[in-house]
Amino acid sequence: MNNWNYDNGYQTAVQAENELTLRRYVAGVMRKVYGKMSLGLLATAVTSYLMLSSPALMGLLLRSTATIWIVFALELGLVIYLSARIDKLSSGAASALFYAYSILNGVALTPIFLAYTGASIATTFAITAGTFGAMSIFGYVTRQDLSKLGSYLIMAVLGLIVCGLVNLILKSPMFDLVVSCVGVLIFVGLTAWDTQAIKRMCAEADPSMVGKISTMGALTLYLDFINLFLYLLRFFGSRD
Numbered sequence: 001m002n003n004w005n006y007d008n009g010y011q012t013a014v015q016a017e018n019e020l021t022l023r024r025y026v027a028g029v030m031r032k033v034y035g036k037m038s039l040g041l042l043a044t045a046v047t048s049y050l051m052l053s054s055p056a057l058m059g060l061l062l063r064s065t066a067t068i069w070i071v072f073a074l075e076l077g078l079v080i081y082l083s084a085r086i087d088k089l090s091s092g093a094a095s096a097l098f099y100a101y102s103i104l105n106g107v108a109l110t111p112i113f114l115a116y117t118g119a120s121i122a123t124t125f126a127i128t129a130g131t132f133g134a135m136s137i138f139g140y141v142t143r144q145d146l147s148k149l150g151s152y153l154i155m156a157v158l159g160l161i162v163c164g165l166v167n168l169i170l171k172s173p174m175f176d177l178v179v180s181c182v183g184v185l186i187f188v189g190l191t192a193w194d195t196q197a198i199k200r201m202c203a204e205a206d207p208s209m210v211g212k213i214s215t216m217g218a219l220t221l222y223l224d225f226i227n228l229f230l231y232l233l234r235f236f237g238s239r240d
Helices: 002-053 055-062 065-085 091-114 118-141 147-170 173-204 207-236
Strands: none
Touching: 002 055, 002 091, 002 173, 002 207, 055 065, 055 091, 065 091, 065 207, 091 207, 118 173, 118 207, 147 173, 173 207
């Protein structure tokens, strides 16, 4: 009886130690994810600031709509290439592509920032950071399985894109307001879902993949943050 209690207690202690080690490991990887995401956001902000500060660069960007479409095409190509080739890329190359995307996105967002005051952009960024942080923490610590939400959220994003394209023709302010409200809710949900999915991926992946996982996780959360920011900007942004 004493031996059984000893063995049982030993196994429980070992299991608890393994779980603690795993939690520390996952927390370390998640810090890398958030660190890369933050650097990506910084690269985007600095790029937009430099673009706005240079009449020559702004003139080059706004010379024709074709230039902006080229930037969008390059962004899309980078995301597709990075997602498809992540297993074959080195960790350094994957990180470089992510930061290249962040810089390109800074260029693409510059015309949008032209339409709003700097103060309202800063306010919206702070609101976005608070909302994103709260939902990401929820996704990280909750014991609820959010995986079932994934398919619904992805379908909702596709519907959001379709609605946005439709409103390019309708040009309805009310429809745009509704789409913006839905967009905020979708990316609030995606932030929590993606965070939990990245956390699970960190726990299950081979340690040799940590660099690549942190890059893909950073890209995923970066996109959630940027989209949430853009939808909130429609509510809190003040035009000149």
